[in-house]
Amino acid sequence: MVEPESGGAEGSEPAREAAAEAPKLTLAGVSVTYRSRSGDDVEAVRDVSFSIANKPGCGEIIVFLGPSGCGKSTILKCVAGLLTPTQGEVRLDGEVIEGVGRDRGMVFQAYTSFAWLTVLENVAYGLRLRGVAKREAHEAAMKYVEAVGLADSAKMYPKQLSGGMKQRVAIARTLINKPKLLLMDEPFGALDPHTRWEMQGLLVDISRREDNTILFVTHDVSEAVYLADTVFVLSARPATIVERVDLPAFTRRDLGLKSSDEFRAVEKHLLDLLYAKKAS
Ligand SMILES: Nc1ncnc2c1ncn2[C@@H]1O[C@H](COP(=O)(O)OP(=O)(O)OP(=O)(O)O)[C@@H](O)[C@H]1O
Numbered sequence: 001m002v003e004p005e006s007g008g009a010e011g012s013e014p015a016r017e018a019a020a021e022a023p024k025l026t027l028a029g030v031s032v033t034y035r036s037r038s039g040d041d042v043e044a045v046r047d048v049s050f051s052i053a054n055k056p057g058c059g060e061i062i063v064f065l066g067p068s069g070c071g072k073s074t075i076l077k078c079v080a081g082l083l084t085p086t087q088g089e090v091r092l093d094g095e096v097i098e099g100v101g102r103d104r105g106m107v108f109q110a111y112t113s114f115a116w117l118t119v120l121e122n123v124a125y126g127l128r129l130r131g132v133a134k135r136e137a138h139e140a141a142m143k144y145v146e147a148v149g150l151a152d153s154a155k156m157y158p159k160q161l162s163g164g165m166k167q168r169v170a171i172a173r174t175l176i177n178k179p180k181l182l183l184m185d186e187p188f189g190a191l192d193p194h195t196r197w198e199m200q201g202l203l204v205d206i207s208r209r210e211d212n213t214i215l216f217v218t219h220d221v222s223e224a225v226y227l228a229d230t231v232f233v234l235s236a237r238p239a240t241i242v243e244r245v246d247l248p249a250f251t252r253r254d255l256g257l258k259s260s261d262e263f264r265a266v267e268k269h270l271l272d273l274l275y276a277k278k279a280s
């Protein structure tokens with residue numbers, strides 16, 4: 001726990017200024033080694049350090065791109081507070097992360113809605129848990145159900161939904177808690193190419209509209225280029241940062257984008273970084 005400095009009231013001007021200036025997220029020298037009882041330790045992440053600036057009023061998507069098994073999920077779990085780094089620390093708005101918190105919402109590859117609740121009830125669940133009255137919670141939930149394009153399916157149950165629709169529910173369920181960080185671990189990995197493309201477009205729209213910082217894990221280069229404002233290219237295990245690539249803001253967001261020269265050029269740059277590291 002961080003105590004206010006002696007003499008300084010909580011929320012005082014200097015404290016507020018310091019919070020505004022602190023980066024949104026900082027990883028400082030984060031390393032993770034999984035220890036097993038048989039003594040076969042697995043070094044998953046080695047000395048990862050980076051900062052993401054606090055840009056109020058500006059949604060942002062940060063992508064972690066790396067080969068399978070390199071340690072991507074491990075990094076995300078440290079930010080989620082599901083895992084304590086073996087070395088180093090993770091700070092959110094200047095405060096060291098210790099355990100999970102509602103300020104971080106996580107969307108996994110596997111669908112995570114409750115089978116016995118409707119779409120609307122699933123999305124309202126977090127608010128109901130916090131004691132918000134049913135009518136108010138459902139009104140708020142409906143806004144998020146609409147935002148992810150499921151207004152016509154609000155009364156359906158998860159088993160009646162396609163994979164893409166289920167992931168929309170998971171995203172809406174997370175967004176309603178207004179997390180500072182939305183953590184997404186290959187959330188579209190199980191979807192067919194067309195649905196995946198639709199969901200990528202939806203995510204870009206949401207990030208701009210909801211003013212969210214999204215950390216997104218993938219091993220799909222094209223997905224990284226389409227979504228990201230910034231890409232961290234990771235090495236094979238143990239994950240280290242090969243390069244931070246700040247992407248251009250593409251002027252178009254239509255079906256032709258992925259075959260455009262500017263898109264292909266960024267894709268090639270990221271592929272070169274991934275393969276150069278593997279070859280060495
Ligand atoms: N709980 C655990 N105990 C031991 N080893 C683990 C544990 N979790 C992950 N690992 C190992 O750590 C390494 C990194 O795993 P991680 O899940 O972070 O990779 P990833 O990049 O997310 O992989 P993928 O792309 O396949 O999802 C792997 O070698 C994995 O086997």
Ligand SMILES: [Mg+2]
Nearest residue numbers: 072073074185
């Ligand atoms: Mg993973």
